[in-house]
Amino acid sequence: MKPAALSGRDSELRTLLDIVRRGVGGTPQAVVVRGESGVGKTTLVRAVVDEVRADGAQLLWGQGLRFGAVEAAYHPLVLALEGWLRSAGEAERTRLLDEIPAAARVLPSLGAPPPESPAPLMTVVDALIGRIVARSPTLLVVDDVQWADPSTWDALTYLVAGFGEQSLALLATQREDGVRDERFQHWLDGLRRLPGTHALDVGRLDREGTERQLTALMEGEPPPGLLEEVFARSQGNPYFTELLVRQAATGGVDGADALPDELRRALLDSWQALDPGTRAMTRVLAVAGRPTPVATLSAVAADLGLPATEGLREAVDARVTVLEGDLLWFRHPLLAEVLVETYLPGEAGPVHAAWAGLLAGTTGEGVDELRRLGDLATHQELAGAHPEAFATLLRAADVALELRVRHEAADFLSRAVALWETGSPDRDDLDAEVRLLERAGRVCERAGRKQDAWRLIGRARERLDETLEPLWAAKLRMTHEDLSWELGLIESIGQDITDDVVRLTLADPDSSEHVDALTWTAENLYWSGRPEEAAVAAGVAVEAAERVGSGAALALAYATRAMMTLGADLVQAARDAETARAHAEASGDPDLMELVFLAGWWVHQTSGDLDVLVGYVQEWLDLDRSVGGAGWEWPRQVLSQLLLDRGDLVGLDAQVRSALARADSAYFEVTARLAAAVLAVRRGALDAAEQHRVRAYEVMPFLEDRRGVDAGPLLTEILVALGRPDEALALVERTLPINTGDPATMDAMLIGAARAVAELVQRATDDRDPDAVRSHRQSLDRLLETRAGLPGTPFEPVEDRDRVARARGALFLAEVGRVHDEDDRVDRWREAVRAAETAGMRWEQHRAAVRLAAALVESGTGRDEAARMMRSAHAYAAEQRAAPLAVAVEELAGLARISLAAPVEAPAVSRAFAGLTAREVEVLGHLVADRTYAEIAAELFISEKTVSVHVSNLLRKTQTSSRREVAALARRVGWSDGPVHSGQ
Numbered sequence: 001m002k003p004a005a006l007s008g009r010d011s012e013l014r015t016l017l018d019i020v021r022r023g024v025g026g027t028p029q030a031v032v033v034r035g036e037s038g039v040g041k042t043t044l045v046r047a048v049v050d051e052v053r054a055d056g057a058q059l060l061w062g063q064g065l066r067f068g069a070v071e072a073a074y075h076p077l078v079l080a081l082e083g084w085l086r087s088a089g090e091a092e093r094t095r096l097l098d099e100i101p102a103a104a105r106v107l108p109s110l111g112a113p114p115p116e117s118p119a120p121l122m123t124v125v126d127a128l129i130g131r132i133v134a135r136s137p138t139l140l141v142v143d144d145v146q147w148a149d150p151s152t153w154d155a156l157t158y159l160v161a162g163f164g165e166q167s168l169a170l171l172a173t174q175r176e177d178g179v180r181d182e183r184f185q186h187w188l189d190g191l192r193r194l195p196g197t198h199a200l201d202v203g204r205l206d207r208e209g210t211e212r213q214l215t216a217l218m219e220g221e222p223p224p225g226l227l228e229e230v231f232a233r234s235q236g237n238p239y240f241t242e243l244l245v246r247q248a249a250t251g252g253v254d255g256a257d258a259l260p261d262e263l264r265r266a267l268l269d270s271w272q273a274l275d276p277g278t279r280a281m282t283r284v285l286a287v288a289g290r291p292t293p294v295a296t297l298s299a300v301a302a303d304l305g306l307p308a309t310e311g312l313r314e315a316v317d318a319r320v321t322v323l324e325g326d327l328l329w330f331r332h333p334l335l336a337e338v339l340v341e342t343y344l345p346g347e348a349g350p351v352h353a354a355w356a357g358l359l360a361g362t363t364g365e366g367v368d369e370l371r372r373l374g375d376l377a378t379h380q381e382l383a384g385a386h387p388e389a390f391a392t393l394l395r396a397a398d399v400a401l402e403l404r405v406r407h408e409a410a411d412f413l414s415r416a417v418a419l420w421e422t423g424s425p426d427r428d429d430l431d432a433e434v435r436l437l438e439r440a441g442r443v444c445e446r447a448g449r450k451q452d453a454w455r456l457i458g459r460a461r462e463r464l465d466e467t468l469e470p471l472w473a474a475k476l477r478m479t480h481e482d483l484s485w486e487l488g489l490i491e492s493i494g495q496d497i498t499d500d501v502v503r504l505t506l507a508d509p510d511s512s513e514h515v516d517a518l519t520w521t522a523e524n525l526y527w528s529g530r531p532e533e534a535a536v537a538a539g540v541a542v543e544a545a546e547r548v549g550s551g552a553a554l555a556l557a558y559a560t561r562a563m564m565t566l567g568a569d570l571v572q573a574a575r576d577a578e579t580a581r582a583h584a585e586a587s588g589d590p591d592l593m594e595l596v597f598l599a600g601w602w603v604h605q606t607s608g609d610l611d612v613l614v615g616y617v618q619e620w621l622d623l624d625r626s627v628g629g630a631g632w633e634w635p636r637q638v639l640s641q642l643l644l645d646r647g648d649l650v651g652l653d654a655q656v657r658s659a660l661a662r663a664d665s666a667y668f669e670v671t672a673r674l675a676a677a678v679l680a681v682r683r684g685a686l687d688a689a690e691q692h693r694v695r696a697y698e699v700m701p702f703l704e705d706r707r708g709v710d711a712g713p714l715l716t717e718i719l720v721a722l723g724r725p726d727e728a729l730a731l732v733e734r735t736l737p738i739n740t741g742d743p744a745t746m747d748a749m750l751i752g753a754a755r756a757v758a759e760l761v762q763r764a765t766d767d768r769d770p771d772a773v774r775s776h777r778q779s780l781d782r783l784l785e786t787r788a789g790l791p792g793t794p795f796e797p798v799e800d801r802d803r804v805a806r807a808r809g810a811l812f813l814a815e816v817g818r819v820h821d822e823d824d825r826v827d828r829w830r831e832a833v834r835a836a837e838t839a840g841m842r843w844e845q846h847r848a849a850v851r852l853a854a855a856l857v858e859s860g861t862g863r864d865e866a867a868r869m870m871r872s873a874h875a876y877a878a879e880q881r882a883a884p885l886a887v888a889v890e891e892l893a894g895l896a897r898i899s900l901a902a903p904v905e906a907p908a909v910s911r912a913f914a915g916l917t918a919r920e921v922e923v924l925g926h927l928v929a930d931r932t933y934a935e936i937a938a939e940l941f942i943s944e945k946t947v948s949v950h951v952s953n954l955l956r957k958t959q960t961s962s963r964r965e966v967a968a969l970a971r972r973v974g975w976s977d978g979p980v981h982s983g984q
Contacts, residue, residue: 062143284304359376478520617635754815
């Protein structure tokens, strides 16, 4: 019989080839090919692989595995990269290590000691794929992506979110039957909302398709009656059809159950035709749970007293297994599941013990060690060696946290919890059990697994006797109540609950737990709309912390008071934030330091100085790396908003990409999606913007109503850009009162509303509908009346240096002038341009510049000024790849007959930066973008010391004295993405 062939899939093949060829042709694409077991997903993908490899593309092939996949961080991608390495040659391997020294943390086969690297593993994996793609168009396949580990899912999101102009296509196959993993479904839903992604459903073949398959398999027309018999039984499942034809060739087929059970039986029937020795070896392979070197399988078999492995060739020839290099695995992954099920209860124990014995005698580095420990724990547990498995799981969790793969750490600790009774040496120690439950819960919380965290912390509360351990019980209760609120299980945390927690901690009023309870009470009072009471509670917390005297308690109390008293006494709040930071740094607690960052951020943002704010956030990101890379989300989320405010779309690209892949909670996923949507509308990718907006609502329905999310300004900009200004206005009208705690958010929402009304007025004017014009203008007047009844004064600077508030005020007045068609529009837009430029709000500056230019052209005055405005905006749009802004400028320039070419001037840039090397120019670009040394090192895969050397050379050659001075000089002389040097 002929080997398996692709039949009846012409339409699917054409669709998939078209998408993949676009990807490898320079417009990256991702496709998830979905279908049941045996329907031919992998066969279809291999047909595509054959076609694109014939076109010259290279292949990276990774496999998700049902057994042990959760213990194997990045396993499918490591398999793909290792496969590429085997064919790359020694020179290529050496070059890869030179370019990405951190690659050894992911690929132990490189044979180099893994260096200490600040780069997260996800970015290392991405860089490896990027280097491979840069050499040749690439097709990356992840087969059975539903069995991949969460770190691989995150890495794939990071890869797809970073699609630019690479020659790359990603193909993932998804087995739909038997998959009930909510985390996978959440990831898949998010991936499908990214630009450039597709889903292809592969169903069963019809009768005609099955006939074509039979003809191909039998190399001729099938015998009479066979088609009907096979089609009736296979129901168009291609792999089942192939198995049935094989059975028919050896003596006919018998009746059986319906799919998928019948497919499993047919797989087993195919396996049972093998020699007994071969069957025994393949069962041992199935227990291994992943592709295995033949030599390793032989060693385990010898330990079990099984015969030599010559018979494995029979399994390969019978197409039961496949051999790629020295790795042996099953042709169809379902067979591995079926063979494991053939063991009687307890019968597989010795086999697992043999695998555990082999793994216990080895060691590894980085991801390789994490994979070894995960497999070892699995085999130990299934062999019944629960104490050994328990210890291995705890060690694996430590390694996972060191590698910053929190999903895997959460899994290991959750499994350790499940083994407590049979595996822990401290099983009779109640406190030890509660400590493990609490630790597992907190790691699950950091990994975004809130439901698991809630369950584990809840169990810890149940096990703990609060009369004996009131302080510990209070700590657990606060965590559990916060999780209940985040999961929507309760609407708010009432005062009765906070009073109860404080009562528990009064068992020791001089304890850090009492301080925790008081600060928690203050925060809940603040968010329930009682800021004065919150400030009082925060003051009491500071007094208690002074009595306690611990750095952690003092940091928490002062940080809370800084946030609670900010509106009443800014000077005191600033002092409290600095005091909190000093105590937090002394404590070294990463979670506490992130809270202190927020307190400082609340204080700093009153300055309205974007340069100061960016510097503050970058300082904290540097601190994050210096304390071991805790992966703080708040500084990164804040940085995204700052980059939006500054109009740094290029910098925002990388930030959004990382945020989409790292988002471990609904809040951070929503804020990442909204930032991505705004970035998309500013780039003109309206379909992508809508996808991001829809996904944000899938994750958090009614997100505009959630306090603290600050979604209003972003949603308003998105809706106006999508041509739905009426929805944008309605959103602001309804939600403005919800944001009374943040005057800056209300200001931004007013600007968005004014823009929405201006668009509506323009539409009504174009339609010659004066009644609609009047109605829209009245709607803005009503909104301003609503704002007048809310706390605070719109656009009022908190400090004299608050340039952002002033710029927003000028932008609002300009938009209002547009709404009412005021005569002083030119002056209003000129002031808006000046104020936005002074504030460093480049996006707003250049949008206002286009409005100013249009007003000047319309008035017939200031042609030279209009030309300057248009040229500046056009250069900015080109630099930031803001296509809609560029088109608007070009259309206006065409109407006004103004050339966008700048007047020829003597070049000053080459003199200012003469003699820089290409690498120095590259480093300079990062300095201009306000990147830290650590970020530059991670991006360029060099050490921070090397970055420092390049910066020193830059300062010497440009006769400047600091990184900020050289960056400022570069901006003044017109440095952008292009080179500014005349050296080599």
